Amino acid sequence: MKASSNIEQLRNIINKELNLLLPQKSSIADLLVQAMHYSVMGGGKRIRPILALAACESSGANATKAIDSACAIELIHAYSLIHDDLPAMDDDTLRHGQPSTHVQFGQAQAILAGDALQSLAFQLISDSKGLTATTKIDIVRILSTAIGWNGMAGGQSMDIESDGTNLSLSEIKALHKAKTGALIQASVEIGAIASNKIAMESKEFTALSEFGSSIGLAFQIVDDLLDVSATTDELGKPSHSDQRNKKKTFIDVLGLEKSKALASKITQEGIVLLKQTDLNTDVLESIALECINRTK
Amino acid sequence: MKASSNIEQLRNIINKELNLLLPQKSSIADLLVQAMHYSVMGGGKRIRPILALAACESSGANATKAIDSACAIELIHAYSLIHDDLPAMDDDTLRHGQPSTHVQFGQAQAILAGDALQSLAFQLISDSKGLTATTKIDIVRILSTAIGWNGMAGGQSMDIESDGTNLSLSEIKALHKAKTGALIQASVEIGAIASNKIAMESKEFTALSEFGSSIGLAFQIVDDLLDVSATTDELGKPSHSDQRNKKKTFIDVLGLEKSKALASKITQEGIVLLKQTDLNTDVLESIALECINRTK
Numbered sequence: 001m002k003a004s005s006n007i008e009q010l011r012n013i014i015n016k017e018l019n020l021l022l023p024q025k026s027s028i029a030d031l032l033v034q035a036m037h038y039s040v041m042g043g044g045k046r047i048r049p050i051l052a053l054a055a056c057e058s059s060g061a062n063a064t065k066a067i068d069s070a071c072a073i074e075l076i077h078a079y080s081l082i083h084d085d086l087p088a089m090d091d092d093t094l095r096h097g098q099p100s101t102h103v104q105f106g107q108a109q110a111i112l113a114g115d116a117l118q119s120l121a122f123q124l125i126s127d128s129k130g131l132t133a134t135t136k137i138d139i140v141r142i143l144s145t146a147i148g149w150n151g152m153a154g155g156q157s158m159d160i161e162s163d164g165t166n167l168s169l170s171e172i173k174a175l176h177k178a179k180t181g182a183l184i185q186a187s188v189e190i191g192a193i194a195s196n197k198i199a200m201e202s203k204e205f206t207a208l209s210e211f212g213s214s215i216g217l218a219f220q221i222v223d224d225l226l227d228v229s230a231t232t233d234e235l236g237k238p239s240h241s242d243q244r245n246k247k248k249t250f251i252d253v254l255g256l257e258k259s260k261a262l263a264s265k266i267t268q269e270g271i272v273l274l275k276q277t278d279l280n281t282d283v284l285e286s287i288a289l290e291c292i293n294r295t296k
Numbered sequence: 297m298k299a300s301s302n303i304e305q306l307r308n309i310i311n312k313e314l315n316l317l318l319p320q321k322s323s324i325a326d327l328l329v330q331a332m333h334y335s336v337m338g339g340g341k342r343i344r345p346i347l348a349l350a351a352c353e354s355s356g357a358n359a360t361k362a363i364d365s366a367c368a369i370e371l372i373h374a375y376s377l378i379h380d381d382l383p384a385m386d387d388d389t390l391r392h393g394q395p396s397t398h399v400q401f402g403q404a405q406a407i408l409a410g411d412a413l414q415s416l417a418f419q420l421i422s423d424s425k426g427l428t429a430t431t432k433i434d435i436v437r438i439l440s441t442a443i444g445w446n447g448m449a450g451g452q453s454m455d456i457e458s459d460g461t462n463l464s465l466s467e468i469k470a471l472h473k474a475k476t477g478a479l480i481q482a483s484v485e486i487g488a489i490a491s492n493k494i495a496m497e498s499k500e501f502t503a504l505s506e507f508g509s510s511i512g513l514a515f516q517i518v519d520d521l522l523d524v525s526a527t528t529d530e531l532g533k534p535s536h537s538d539q540r541n542k543k544k545t546f547i548d549v550l551g552l553e554k555s556k557a558l559a560s561k562i563t564q565e566g567i568v569l570l571k572q573t574d575l576n577t578d579v580l581e582s583i584a585l586e587c588i589n590r591t592k
Contacts, residue, residue, distance in 0.1 A: 023445050028474055032445055032453035083411060088403035107384035108456045111407065112449050115379060115414065119444035122418050126437035133429035137422050140436055144419035149319050149328055153412035157328035160404045178324055 005063060007050060007286055013063065014049045015041075017071050021124060035105040035113035036120075040078045043096025043236065045294075047219070048187040049074045051287055055191030055208055058279040059198050066194035068128035069139050072121035073187050076147055079117035080156070080183075082110050089160060090245060097236035118147075131194060138200065139190050146186035155179025164246040169253045173217065180223070181216030188212030188284075198279075207273045208284075214270030215288045221263040222292050224249040225256070235296050267292050301359060303346060303582055309359065310345045311337075313367050317420060331401040331409035332416075336374045339392025339532065341590070343515070344483040345370045347583055351487030351504055354575040355494050362490035364424035365435050368417035369483050372443055375413035376452070376479075378406050385456060386541060393532035414443075427490060434496065435486050442482035451475025460542040465549045469513065476519070477512030484508030484580075494575075503569045504580075510566030511584045517559040518588050520545040521552070531592050563588050 005013070018040055026033045049070035056066035085092040085100040086107060093103050102110035125139050145151060155178030167175065192198040192208045199205060224242065228251060232239045242249050250259045267288050274281040301309070314336055322329045345366035352362035381388040381396040382403060389399050398406035421435050441447060451474030463471065488494040488504045495501060520538065524547060528535045538545050546555045563584050570577040 026446055026450055028470055029445060029450035029453035029457075031457055032450055036445060079411075083407055086407065088407060108382075109453060111379055111382065111384060112453045112456075114411070115375075116445040116449035118411065118414050119440045119449065122436055123440035123444060126433050126440060133433045137429045137432050137436075140418055140433075141422035144415045144422060148415035148419060149325060149332060149412040150322055151415075153408050153415065154322055154325035154328055157325035157405060157408045157412075160408075161325075161327055174324055 005053070005057065005283070007054075007283065007290065010050045010053045010063065010283075011046050013053070013067065014046045014070060014074065017067055018074060021068075021071055023120075031105060031109050032112055032116060035101055035109045036117055038098075038104060039082050039101045039113055039117070040075060042098050044074070044078070045296075046074060047287065047291060048077055048184060051184065051187040051212070051215075051284070052191035052194070054283040054287060055188045055212075056195040058208070058281050058284060059192065059195040059204070060280065061195035061197050065130055065196065066191045068124050069131075069143075069190050069194050070187075072124040072143065073183065073190065075117045075121040075124070076143065076152075077183065079114040079121075080147070080152060082114040082117070084156060086110060089156070090241065092238055092241065094232065094237050097233075131196070135193060135196060138193050142186050142189050142193070146182040151178050151182035152180075155182070159247070162248065165248070167248040167253075169250075172248060172250060172253060176217060176220040177213070180220045181213060184216035184219060185209060185212035204277045204279055207277045208279070211270040211274050211284065211288070214266045214273075215291055218263040218266045218270075218288075219291050221250045221259050221266075222294065224251050225259060225263070226294075226296065228256075230295060263292050301349070301353065301579070303350075303579065303586065306346045306349045306359065306579075307342050309349070309363065310342045310366060310370065313363055314370060317364075317367055319416075327401060327405050328408055328412060331397055331405045332413055334394075334400060335378050335397045335409055336371060336413070338394050340370070340374070341592075342370060343583065343587065344373055344480060347480065347483040347508070347511075347580070348487035348490070350579040350583060351484045351508075352491040354504070354577050354580060355488065355491040355500070356576065357491035357493050361426055361492065362487045364420050365427075365439075365486050365490050366483075368420045368439065369479065369486065371413045371417040371420070372439065372448075373479065375410040375417075376443070376448060378410040378413070380452060382406065385452070386537065388534055388537060390528065390533050393529075427492070431489060431492060434489050438482050438485050438489070442478040447474050447478035448476075451478070455543070458544065461544070463544040463549075465546075468544060468546060468549060472513060472516040473509070476516045477509060480512035480515060481505060481508035500573045500575055503573045504575070507566040507570050507580065507584075510562045510569070511587055514559040514563045514566070514584070515587050517546045517555050517562075518590065520547050521555060521559070522590075522592065524552075526592060559588050 022037050023033045052066050052070035053063040057063050082101045084090050158175050188208050227242045318333050319329045348362050348366035349359040353359050378397045380386050454471050484504050523538045
């Protein structure tokens with residue numbers, strides 16, 4: 001694995017690793033293991049783990065340093081999608097062009113597959129090769145904080161509670177900063193920490209972290225835009241779901257054109273921050289542009 | 297906090313700490329934070345964290361070394377109860393004599409409260425005072441493995457799948473070793489590791505670990521016995537739920553008397569292992585006896 005791999009190379013590395021690390025069979029719970037495998041390997045752009053590997057490489061370190069942590073992040077993302085899709089939550093029956101996990105395996109196994117993927121993520125970090133215990137614990141802290149009550153889970157809780165209500169622009173931003181942004185920001189931070197070349201107190205870390213925050217928000221705005229402009233076939237998940245679930249989006253508050261402009265502006269601001277460092281950030285910039293120009 | 301505290305003292309320490317560490321309010325997700333608090337502070341015997349503190353003290357170390365990890369274990373236990381009680385799982389509407397979390401807060405918030413409690417457990421360990429990073433990572437590894445696809449979550453998956461089917465004694469043992477036993481065993485192991493006086497390769501660690509495994513199984517047999525002999529009022533959760541959910545229990549296979557005898561035998565075997573070490577295991581023995589003589 002050489003420094004400055006391109007996005008497709010990083011995606012391939014991640015897909016191969018995920019397939020290797022997921023349990024293949026169990027003496028007690030084969031259905032659970034199948035549901036975990038189905039949910040993780042069924043598809044996905046792998047944006048978050050790619051960001052982690054690219055952030056690691058931006059310091060000149062080898063991406064192998066961050067591979068276990070990057071995969072752990074994707075397991076967390078997969079768990080969140082399984083639980084978000086449940087009937088009690090967003091009630092989505094399609095994901096990555098396939099039946100959602102609870103449709104395929106039943107709700108009980110879907111809930112448990114999500115739970116077990118979260119645990120496996122922390123197990124994977126604890127077993128990660130080539131990192132010191134201090135680095136691993138920093139990664140556990142960043143990840144567990146980003147996905148917890150004041151991060152991803154908190155954002156999803158706010159999202160469910162605010163269905164059908166009016167939210168201001170700042171409330172929508174706070175919601176998505178937690179629900180989507182926190183894990184994306186953590187992905188960049190974790191990649192940086194895993195490199196062992198970027199200290200948490202350094203200006204490089206701050207720049208990467210703020211870049212992560214920026215593209216996390218831009219990513220969500222583009223999600224809102226695609227929900228109204230793309231088809232279910234293109235997305236691999238039901239389009240127009242925000243309208244159906246009476247969710248207030250950036251588009252409701254800003255309109256289509258201003259939302260597009262905001263996503264571009266935020267992304268550019270993030271890229272400017274990166275350019276002010278001595279890091280090699282070409283791949284991170286490519287990912288940022290891919291995120292806002294994507295069609296699914 | 298002095299060495300060899302009694303069970304009631306340890307329980308009080310844990311209840312106080314849990315109340316302190318749980319988030320009190322959130323700018324984005326107050327309902328989630330309330331649901332987490334309700335689920336953890338609503339009741340519970342605190343057997344697992346008491347075991348962790350007692351295992352830590354058995355080496356002569358101060359229980360403060362293990363307090364954060366002990367609380368993390370109780371958060372994990374609380375999360376598992378919330379998810380187990382969901383309609384898609386065991387569909388229990390009563391827990392600790394109160395409405396189950398999903399009855400009180402709705403299914404979406406209950407699922408998220410469980411998810412966020414799992415994350416908070418790992419956050420708590422990463423932030424734990426007085427432990428080296430190496431010890432913390434060992435604790436993350438033991439806990440995440442015990443509760444994952446081949447442990448607690450795997451056992452619950454097998455339990456759901458085997459409703460209404462016949463299980464052999466060895467299958468029932470394998471199920472409960474994973475579903476209930478793994479976290480109880482991990483509690484003792486984590487307390488030992490946190491003391492920083494018991495190495496994972498030592499015969500003391502092995503004895504404590506096997507003691508944990510023994511009482512984990514005995515605990516579940518007593519649960520099965522209480523489910524048929526105690527009332528809903530006494531249990532604070534619905535009695536006769538195994539029969540209602542068509543679950544095969546130790547009593548179905550062994551009968552009432554042989555099940556009682558097995559629980560006693562396993563517990564005594566665990567205690568004998570402890571007595572062969574130089575550890576101060578009085579409190580651990582008391583907990584073991586309290587576990588099998590309990591009435592709820």
